[in-house]
Amino acid sequence: MNRINEVFLKKKKRVLNIYFTAGYPKIDDTLRIARALEAAGVDIIEIGIPYSDPIADGPTIQDSSQNALDAGMSLKLLMRQLQDLRKYVNIPVILMGYINPVLQYGFTEFCQNCKKVGIDGVILPDLPMQEYIEIYQQTFEKYGIYNIFLITPQTSKQRVLQINEASKGFIYMVSSASITGAKQEISQEQIDYFECIQKMNLSVERLIGFGISNKETFDNACQYASGAIIGSAFINQLKKNNSDEAISSFVGSIINP
């Protein structure tokens, strides 16, 4: 069974998914940070594939990507860094990135290697659903890799249903009309949207991401979905202090009661 499904079998609430950029802050930190996140009690890890033109990302993730690229990070190197991933990490690991580096790597080879190193899912925000179904779905499925789709407050209900149909693992619910970036609170407008989607009783689990930054926003989001995703706030933490202890206390500050 895909590790993502295993998580949701065991845990229906307060699933914490943390994003960080591969090769940040130091080029060979990728595996260490993944291990530290698991040890700290995170449920799912999302590793960003750095890209030169990340149009859905705010300044924090842009900077971490550029930093990693400047240090020599690449998708090829990331796959090498993840070679021994499953010796050390048991929770689901998802790669998040943009479609172009994946196409240059070779799509089939990418899926093959994801399976080999133990990647469970992929998020490619600029891969449209139509193209996914026509060109890529078969290969994803052949290698058992889940393609995670996004929905946003602007996504029509009809399309949310289509995405639910095409989704495996979970649906990434973007919390507001925005690019990535840490925010301090969740607005009433966002809550209305969360409630509206909650009432649709979708068959696939939902995690809320974008703008989730601390215990308060995490707790709030968790009322309306199976859990939430933290990205920029964690990158900011890594920038300040990326020791295993600092990672542990950051995660603790979110999940501890």
Added chain:
Amino acid sequence: MTSQENYKVNSNGYYGKYGGAYVPEMLLPNIFELQENYLEIMNKSSFKKEFHYLLRDYVGRPTPLYLAHRMSEKYQAQIFLKREDLCHTGAHKVNNTIGQILLAKSLHKKKIIAETGAGQHGVATATVCALMGMECIIYMGAVDMVRQRPNVERMKILGAEIRAAQSGSKTLKDATNEAMRHWINHPTDTHYIIGSVVGPHPYPDLVARFQSVISEEIKFQLNEQIGRDYPDMVIACVGGGSNAAGAFYHYLDRSEVQLVAAEAAGLGIDHKKSAATTFLGTEGILHGSKTLLMQTPDGQVTEPYSISAGLDYPGIGPLHAHLFDSERAFFCAVTDEEAMHAGIALSRLEGIIPAIETAHAISVLEKIEIKDKVVVINVSGRGDKDLDTYITWGKY
């Protein structure tokens, strides 16, 4: 299938294997809105009427098709210059911004955003926003803002807000990224006026349609002047490819017309500092469409270089990638040095100082055989904005 259909966008937004709409879910509602409405809006007679009225009385169309006598004599050919440099604001860019602002109004948008490299598209956008009384934000790379200071001030005078793109290489591609991010953050009341035949479907098609007025006019002007509505060859420069798309548009299915695209080779195609996408690029996805682009083996978009800021873009529109692959158009790489000399040559022979973008197209005359042919060169813009570059280069 007729050959015409081969070069026009298909219903999925593709030209051959290029095109599409590779945008994040956050942008899809906006893109769908455009896809579903653009043709219907553009085909309305009231829309056409206002578009053509503004092109005539505001932009100054039709622009002349001028038989360049001395140049024709030099090359022993009939060389016609399509004078887009005489458009209001000094380049073809305004054809597109007039069209898109009318489109934005039809879609009840309140605010306009745009990206700009050299500042020509930014000026053309700020101009139509002033004309329509709409709020205007222009993203421009921080590096370009320094290089193109006069255009920054022009946009400010016109009432636009200029925002510096500080990410990545701080040039045109980053300004485009920032504009897209802005659009993600303001999805309902804002229209994004893209400046060339790039971006997700339907942008390449709608920009090409607005620019197609160029070849529409060439047809009737040639008919008047030489008694047939087509030349043997059309030459245009390609940054993203909008002036070329407009000049080629009505000849795409006329195989008797040779199409020639001039790309900026910078210091040369065997040099790192270049922007000749068809020579140095490979298939990939940039700014929402599958096309040819300059990138590393890892799929990171590389920073191009050209003396001409308007050609300094790492990709080309998907239509042009298809014209290249299918060999419908011939692509020529022109170096900085060759372009500058061609700019001086046109100035001395015909009294027209061209934009340095345009000078790349002029330089093609030195590279291919045109003896006895009827040739149309699209003079996409005038050189006023480039005086500093001419002066710094200095060899005149």
